[in-house]
Amino acid sequence: MTEPLLTADAHLRREGVTEGAPRPVVDVAVGVLIGADGRFLLASRPEGKVYAGYWEFPGGKLEAGESVETALARELHEELGIRVDPAQVLRWREQLVDYPHALVRLHFCKLTQWQGELQTREGQALAWASLPVTVSPVLPGAVPVLRWLEEEAALG
Ligand SMILES: Nc1nc2c([nH]c(=O)n2[C@H]2C[C@H](O)[C@@H](COP(=O)(O)OP(=O)(O)OP(=O)(O)O)O2)c(=O)[nH]1
Numbered sequence: 001m002t003e004p005l006l007t008a009d010a011h012l013r014r015e016g017v018t019e020g021a022p023r024p025v026v027d028v029a030v031g032v033l034i035g036a037d038g039r040f041l042l043a044s045r046p047e048g049k050v051y052a053g054y055w056e057f058p059g060g061k062l063e064a065g066e067s068v069e070t071a072l073a074r075e076l077h078e079e080l081g082i083r084v085d086p087a088q089v090l091r092w093r094e095q096l097v098d099y100p101h102a103l104v105r106l107h108f109c110k111l112t113q114w115q116g117e118l119q120t121r122e123g124q125a126l127a128w129a130s131l132p133v134t135v136s137p138v139l140p141g142a143v144p145v146l147r148w149l150e151e152e153a154a155l156g
Pocket residue numbers: 028029030049056057058059060061062097099102104106139140141142
């Protein structure tokens with residue numbers, strides 16, 4: 001099944017990109033960490049990254065040869081200092097997002113178990129959030145997750 005395509009910031013001109021040229025897809029593993037009280041973890045993107053200061057779910061790009069699960073465990077350790085067993089990573093949804101800087105395929109995973117205390121190893125801010133979220137701005141590619149969480153909450 002082809003995942004839906006979300007076009008972010010379509011009004012921005014893509015510098016140096018020829019319209020119609022095929023773009024490589026960058027795979028990204030993203031963790032929706034859900035605490036015992038049902039809140040979920042959001043992190044602000046650190047300085048120096050595209051969309052710095054925007055709120056997102058923690059995660060990052062897959063490295064060569066990695067699965068989504070192992071990439072997510074590595075990223076969560078690098079960013080937050082927690083240990084995650086790849087076997088506890090539950091694949092949830094996929095979303096393609098067409099940004100001016102890259103075409104990314106987001107592999108959203110749910111996680112309810114991890115070891116260790118959260119640390120902010122990359123200078124990012126963290127927030128345990130519930131719906132509706134009060135932090136802003138939210139990264140365009142993270143917005144659909146809020147809708148999916150809302151839909152799930154409505155189903156009970
Ligand atoms: N982590 C994360 N990335 C997201 C989300 N939504 C979304 O569109 N993205 C996009 C933004 C980036 O284009 C890409 C993630 O790339 P990144 O630059 O944060 O990844 P990374 O940590 O591996 O970065 P680096 O090592 O290259 O600095 O995915 C989200 O909720 N969480």
